[in-house]
Amino acid sequence: MSTEGRARVGSISVGGVVPQLAGACGIVAAGSYLAQPLTARIAVDLHLAPNLAGLVVTLSQIGYCMGLLFVSPLADRLENRRLLTVVLAASAASMLLAAFSPAGVWFLVAAAGIGVSSVAVQLIVAQAARLCDDASRGRVVGGVTSGLLWGILAAWPVANLLGDALGWRALFLLEAAAVLILIPWLRGVLPEWQSQTRMNYLQIVASLPRYWRRYGELRKRAAIQSLLFGVFSMTWTSLPMWLRDRYGFHATAIACFGLAGAAGALVAPLAGRLADRGRTFVTSIAATAAVAASGLLMCFDPPWWMLLIIVVGISGGVQASHVVSQRRVLALEPTAANRLNSLYVGGFFLGGAAGSALAMPLYRGHAAWVGIAGMLAGGLALVLAKSLRSS
Known part of the structure; x- marks a missing residue:
């Protein structure tokens, strides 16, 4: 069967x-x-x-x-x-x-x-x-x-x-x-x-801790995705406030903006195809760089249409990185695929929770701090992704 x-x-x-x-x-x-x-x-x-x-x-x-x-x-x-x-x-x-x-x-x-x-x-x-x-x-x-x-x-x-x-x-x-x-x-x-x-x-x-210790690539990819998902959660948590306070968007407009931002999910199949062709490293670098660059653009009080591009860039970068990373993790040891996946997803989920918690304090301090934090986290993820060149 x-x-x-x-x-x-x-x-x-x-x-x-x-x-x-x-x-x-x-x-x-x-x-x-x-x-x-x-x-x-x-x-x-x-x-x-x-x-x-x-x-x-x-x-x-x-x-x-x-x-x-x-x-x-x-x-x-x-x-x-x-x-x-x-x-x-x-x-x-x-x-x-x-x-x-x-x-x-x-x-x-x-x-x-x-x-x-x-x-x-x-x-x-x-x-x-x-x-x-x-x-x-x-x-x-x-x-x-x-x-x-x-x-x-x-x-x-x-x-x-x-x-x-x-x-x-x-x-x-x-x-x-x-x-x-x-x-x-x-x-x-x-x-x-x-x-x-x-x-x-x-x-x-x-056996979960044993698998965590055994696979260095699992730890690195969980760390990369934790940073990127932290940026994703931080951005989307603060986004409604950003749209309302700076651009005067009402609830329906914010909802439509969110649906448009979901276009970043369209890169997932493309990222998967690139990984199947042996382009895992290149895809990881491009994805992390996209998130870091989006964070940088967010620092300069962008107009609403550019903010939409930024949100799509972050969503697409996070999704592309996740696809190639999850593909690698699931292939490390097929008989333990669910345990490896649990460790990987659990690792980056913690980053997402941290990003959500930091979003409003950073935004209330100054909206640019959300972008600065996103740029730094994306940059660190880019450095970690470069260390996976042999993957």
Whole structure:
């Protein structure tokens, strides 16, 4: 079955399986970001104290980290399609709990559950990479992860627009329905795959530090992506304030700006193809340089149209770097692909959390500080990328 699945995915990746998996990743990823722009109105409706409202995002992030450490590695032990079904069912249940929460505490529990179950996107990416050959792995990973970025970036404007029109509870109901539809859909798309490892669950989780120490390239690529994702999160967290304060954009205009900025996701398949042709190093250098240059341009109080170019540059650079890095990480040791991917994603997720935390203090000091921090982080990532020339 594994061999058959490998041939099937590799041969129709562009026109068949990959767009479906990209769409699935986008739907699940969007669900984990729906609450962020709606936190204020959710807190009012559920009588959640202001100091507890911030926990909506925090618990979701903590849940995602827990999912990376304790759920995703299970894919190196259990039959993957069955595991994905369970995780998606948990995601839908968490969305339903959020939609019907009678009090703030229940919504916080739902937020944690949404975070844990959002590791479904990483299960999908790792499964797709495993089921294709080396010659098409970059193209497949790039295509699938483009859906992930689209979901993240589209969640904010969609949540604002539909949240106003339908209410936040209806939004979570729609997300739950979409995830439930994904379950039979993905079971029909993905073949069964069972790892041959004899390790039990505790041994698999305990092996994570060993893999981190074993692969220097894993550590470097996680560090590079941590810096770049930090710039990405810092930029997108401060962007609504920037557009409102400096250019007078209203909520709908900000939402449309965000959708336009998501165009950076279009570079993912191209980056994957370049990596498949042996251009991993060149792509990494170009991607990190694009982020550093975008940070530099942000320092000079750009007009709104240039800010759009900057945002696309940052999104595209981060996505291109992620595609080539994830392709390399997943190929380091295929039998431990999910554990390696968990370490890699967990590493750069910490950078994203740091970027989000720094965004508003830097912006309130002076908007240019966001650009300076982005330029420095992108520059450091560029230096690290140059050290990977032999990769």
